[in-house]
Amino acid sequence: MSKIDLIVIGAGAAGMMAAIAAAREGRSVLVLEKLSKIGAKLKATGGGRCNLTNTLDNETFMSHFGKDGRFMTPALEKFDHNTLISFFKEIGVESHAPDGFRVFPLTHSSSTIIKAMQSEMQRLGVEILCSRRVTALEHHGECVTGVQTKTESFKAKKVVIATGGKGYPLLGAEGDGYSLAESVGHTVTELYPAMMPLKTKETWVSNCRADTIAKVVMQVNMKKYKKLKAKGDLIFTKEGIRGPVVLDFSREITPLLNKFGEVPLLANFTKGMNEEQIRQHFKKLLLTNPHQSVLTLMSTLLPKSVSVELCRLSNADPETQFNKLSGQSRDKLIKLLVWTPLTVNGHEGFKMAMITRGGVSLKEIDPYTMQSKKIKGLYFCGEIVNLDGPCGGYNLQWSFSSGYLSGIS
Structure with missing residues (x-):
């Protein structure tokens, strides 16, 4: 030429x-x-x-x-x-x-x-x-x-x-x-780096690797950045979280991680249900069988592996009948179902980033x-x-x- x-x-x-x-x-x-x-x-x-x-x-x-x-x-x-x-x-x-x-x-x-x-x-x-x-x-x-x-x-x-x-x-x-x-x-x-998996401080996520959770709602739990939210499917990994919601949200999180070293998040794994909706959901199920265990009820909303981990986090025995839980344990569990805390503390850098x-x-x-x-x-x-x-x-x-x-x- x-x-x-x-x-x-x-x-x-x-x-x-x-x-x-x-x-x-x-x-x-x-x-x-x-x-x-x-x-x-x-x-x-x-x-x-x-x-x-x-x-x-x-x-x-x-x-x-x-x-x-x-x-x-x-x-x-x-x-x-x-x-x-x-x-x-x-x-x-x-x-x-x-x-x-x-x-x-x-x-x-x-x-x-x-x-x-x-x-x-x-x-x-x-x-x-x-x-x-x-x-x-x-x-x-x-x-x-x-x-x-x-x-x-x-x-x-x-x-x-x-x-x-x-x-x-x-x-x-x-x-x-x-x-x-x-x-x-x-x-x-x-x-x-953006559009990539994220690592979490919480190690329990590695026990949930077999499961994908649909329509997860996530938000940054920091006063100045509470407006940062994302919604989509989430996948647990050996070291943290990935999936469409994480890929999208990582664009907002990596700059904050750079600035603060850790970024606290809140995740709703129940398709956006609030406390009242979860209580009503359980109440309805207990009408048909009042002796259902905590794990049985939770598994109507979440994969079993995640249900077990949330029971652990709230000190609720998964095999106990839900009606026999103390009011305090029940409240703690329902609050966790609405917002589960996760702390992002790292990522793989540009190596795993789809975009910049x-x-x-x-x-x-x-x-x-x-x-x-x-x-x-x-x-x-x-x-x-x-x-x-x-x-x-x-x-x-x-x-x-x-x-x-x-x-x-």
Whole structure:
């Protein structure tokens, strides 16, 4: 490729979309990927099933990204979930939303997505060079002029950084895009691992590993942070907790953990039932058989393993008849059923993180083009910027939308 209009650094979801969008505008595009294959992290997305996006309207979608979500408005106006579904249909990938919310390719395989995007790049004449790590941005005064790898230099007046965050380093995410951004004067906010399992101080959780609890409600039990809540399925592990609710909530917890060392949580394992509802539930069951044991009653609400542990925590013998428990023990048990305390005291770091919280400051990026406000011709897209959403297709949609916008810009 003699003349290059655009260099895209990184061949993940955002980078491939930026390359396709620019090439469709008639630009000559070079993609540089440091791994030996394209789309490594995309391949692992959603356990390999590739939850592309979801069916929320743009306003609701943005609200899930917190106070900075509105930054996405121009990108979503150009390329929202409907446009994304149409785009994939156009390049041969049919999709569906089996639960009415999360959108997957019909094959439920991320390989389908990668192959289709690769074919489209080939059709458009996009050149892809793998095993090329970009080590520096070349610039002249206020403008980008190209990039350097360890052995070569490539010239272009436009460069898109789509290197992703620091999560999943085994899949090439090492955060090298952050240092490239900083080298031309950009601010990178503090970076935290997010969307990952968490470790707890409580060891009883390891006795409940066989069980998943649906619709758990969790909240941070700290005066200033009581508003932080999450809801979803929870899985116990040898060292703590995981599952969709934990993956979502870890985005809020890892910064607090960094600050305080421990984060106390309260978890409702009874689908949000309050004390009165639990009392009524037990009362009803005892009418049919007043001699039921504590464990029998509790097991109507929770898996047996969890019921046993909560009995231990409240000093209630699980085999005792519920009616024979002292009023104090009964109250303690019901209170525990409503809110079980857990204390997060650690995690595996970026090694197990699906996404990164933090990134290139949004104040330094034009939301209408994704171009740097610091240096002309430099663009950002995807996870490298300071925006992250929960599980459910949010982060991939943002990667595609921002990739598209940076590509056409």
